Amino acid sequence: MEAQMRLIFFFIVMISAATEEIKNLKGIEGGNITLPDPVLELGFISLERKNVAMLDNGNFRMLNKNYTNKLHWDKNTGLFTITRLQRSDSGIYTIDSKEGNIFTTSYKLTVYDPVQTPAVNTVSVSTDSCILLCSVDKAETTLLWYKDEEILNQSSSALSLPLTVHKQDFNSSYRCEASNPAENKTLHVNITTSCRNNADAGGHSPDTQRYYILTGVIMAIVFVVVLAFLVHTVKKKFHKKSETITSQAQGRIRISEPRHTIY
Structure with a gap:
């Protein structure tokens, strides 16, 4: 009978262990x-399942030297804290209390890279809209564009995310958020600075600006060529007129010369 009770207890322990929730x-x-x-x-x-440290009558003892000065126990709260986290610290940690409040609890710890605060740049501005680009350097990030509290656009594992803001919405509040499962960073966008001032000042996109610059250069070249042609034409006409006047003067001189009589 005692053997049967032990067997039943063993199965109960196995079932409870199998159904144990991992937080x-x-x-x-x-x-x-x-x-x-x-x-x-x-x-x-x-x-x-490999012991890292133990507690015995309030005495904390490190069992894994890799966690020296990394794993700490607070004697007032009884809580364990892991400091200076690295990606390699990810895994399943189990706390097993043997006296007093007896329990066994497991946690799945996942360590993520820090989230970078996103950057927002103005791509182009026209009289009726503005295109903004939110970007980060690391791809393991979800980017979201908010208008007030509404999500307008989002993308997972993307380095950049564009947003078109129409003129009638310039008075709304916009922000870009970069996040991963552990934390998030937000950048609020001043639409007046990014869009409205540029639009009121007749701002143009980089392609439009390049077009205007190229057009200006071509017009300057054409102006110089035309001016050179006109100068050359005027000089040529002036030179031809000078030659005509000189020839006429020489002709009058020959006519006015006295004829010599031979005796």
């Missing part, structure tokens, strides 16, 4: 994470 935790590389279940008397913390 998710998210951390940022370089940051800290505190596991929310305290151990005050006797217990262990393990990573992937």
Whole structure:
């Protein structure tokens, strides 16, 4: 009978272990994470079923040297904190309390890269619209454009995300958000600075500006060529007129010369 009870207890433990909920935790590389279940008397913390540290009558003992000065225990709260997180710290951590409040809890920790604050640049401005581009350097980020509290556009794992703002919406509030599952960074956009002033000042897109510059250069070249042609023509006419006047003067001189009589 005792053997049967042990077998039943063993199966109950196995079933409870199989159905144990693993809670998710998210951390940022370089940051800290505190596991929310305290151990005050006797217990262990393990990573992937390998003990990292233990607690015995309030005495904290490190078992894995890789976590020296990295894993800390607060004697007042009984909480474990992992500091200076790295991507390699991701994994399943288990807290096992053996005395007092007895429990076993597992956490799946995922460490992410820090989120970069997005940058917003003006791509082009016309009289009735403005195109803005929100961008980051790392692709493991979700970009979102907000108008007031409404999501207008979003893209996962993208380096940039454009948005067209129409003139009738220039008075609305816009912001671009870069996020991952662990954190987010937001940049608010001043539409007056980015769009309206440029539009009122007759701002143009880079392609339009290049067109105007090229047109100006061509017109300058044409003007110089025409001016050179006119100068050359005037000089030629002046030179021809001078030659005509000289020839006429020489002819009058020959006519006015006295004839010599031979005796």
